[in-house]
Amino acid sequence: MYKKITFQEALEISSVCNKRHLLIGNGFSIACRKDIFRYDSLYQQADFQKINPEIKEVFDHLGTKDFELVIKHLNYAIHVLTIYDPKNLYLITSLKNDVDELKSILVNTIANSHPENPSEILEEEYQNCRNFLSNFNNCYTLNYDLLLYWTFMHFQETKELRSDDGFRTPDNGQANFVTWDIEKTDGQNLFYLHGALHLFDSGAELQKYTWINTGIRLVEQIRNALNTDLYPLFVSEGTSREKTDRIMHSNYLSRGLRSFSHIGGCLFIYGHSLADNDDHILKLIPNCSIKSLFISLYGDITSESNKEIITKAERLLAKRKKKGYIELHFFDAESARVWG
Numbered sequence: 001m002y003k004k005i006t007f008q009e010a011l012e013i014s015s016v017c018n019k020r021h022l023l024i025g026n027g028f029s030i031a032c033r034k035d036i037f038r039y040d041s042l043y044q045q046a047d048f049q050k051i052n053p054e055i056k057e058v059f060d061h062l063g064t065k066d067f068e069l070v071i072k073h074l075n076y077a078i079h080v081l082t083i084y085d086p087k088n089l090y091l092i093t094s095l096k097n098d099v100d101e102l103k104s105i106l107v108n109t110i111a112n113s114h115p116e117n118p119s120e121i122l123e124e125e126y127q128n129c130r131n132f133l134s135n136f137n138n139c140y141t142l143n144y145d146l147l148l149y150w151t152f153m154h155f156q157e158t159k160e161l162r163s164d165d166g167f168r169t170p171d172n173g174q175a176n177f178v179t180w181d182i183e184k185t186d187g188q189n190l191f192y193l194h195g196a197l198h199l200f201d202s203g204a205e206l207q208k209y210t211w212i213n214t215g216i217r218l219v220e221q222i223r224n225a226l227n228t229d230l231y232p233l234f235v236s237e238g239t240s241r242e243k244t245d246r247i248m249h250s251n252y253l254s255r256g257l258r259s260f261s262h263i264g265g266c267l268f269i270y271g272h273s274l275a276d277n278d279d280h281i282l283k284l285i286p287n288c289s290i291k292s293l294f295i296s297l298y299g300d301i302t303s304e305s306n307k308e309i310i311t312k313a314e315r316l317l318a319k320r321k322k323k324g325y326i327e328l329h330f331f332d333a334e335s336a337r338v339w340g
Contacts, residue, residue, distance in 0.1 A: 004301040007336035019265030022136040027271020051101045111219035118150040128340040144234035165190040167208045177207040191256035195234035240279040264289035270296045274312040286320035296333035
């Protein structure tokens with residue numbers, strides 16, 4: 001039987017490691033605002049009751065819960081209709097309205113499950129989060145919300161937290177966004193493995209908008225992007241296999257996955273239940289070069305949910321074929337005092 005140690009004890013045990021890495025799950029966000037952030041998907045949270053019921057049928061027909069994919073298919077249908085049946089204005093207009101409705105649902109669903117401004121996070125909460133994050137060399141997150149980004153930006157001027165997400169000012173220096181360039185990512189230590197709400201795929205490049213510093217509400221940020229056919233790059237739906245397919249079609253996301261697969265030293269997992277739908281990330285752990293794995297547990301170590309996490313961790317490490325034994329430890333999530 002394992003003993004649940006404190007976060008401080010975990011840090012002391014891991015002090016022999018040359019590097020500490022952090023993998024963050026949704027528990028990181030729930031620890032900040034448990035009444036806002038939820039484990040279920042955007043699709044499950046969305047309210048489809050007041051719109052054309054055929055929209056949900058499109059989701060079912062395509063076998064997806066990905067809003068962007070459905071919106072793109074509806075737009076393709078509009079473009080094709082304007083060529084094959086340009087006089088069918090009723091159907092064309094109906095499809096356009098459905099696109100607008102779907103964008104509105106996506107915006108409102110995200111806004112309802114996320115604080116609108118960085119100022120909603122208290123200074124004390126930022127300080128506690130800084131204390132937690134400062135223990136790690138690299139940070140990998142499975143969350144697509146903005147809490148982690150807000151925290152790093154909060155300490156950008158004081159440089160109390162080292163943060164490099166790989167985005168750089170465009171060569172002309174005139175854009176209101178920064179871009180990601182794989183050739184300029186040597187110092188990157190912050191990786192959004194499933195993308196994030198502030199990252200937008202423009203087709204030619206991946207852009208990180210800095211609207212957040214202007215005080216514009218989150219709902220307006222995303223609506224402005226959608227209205228110009230820019231979509232947040234985030235993977236929130238589907239099985240592990242479906243998520244893998246989406247990741248491998250993005251240079252940014254696949255670069256993060258490769259980085260995670262090559263980590264050494266010690267790995268801390270905070271706020272993640274080792275759920276099967278993230279096996280595409282977890283399966284990399286046995287074959288990377290880490291010596292110790294520390295996993296957070298919330299509450300009684302003998303609870304059914306925690307016993308499931310322990311069993312999953314043991315099965316995961318049993319798959320290790322090379323590079324020696326990995327020490328397995330479990331630490332008390334609350335003792336980390338991530339937000340206070």
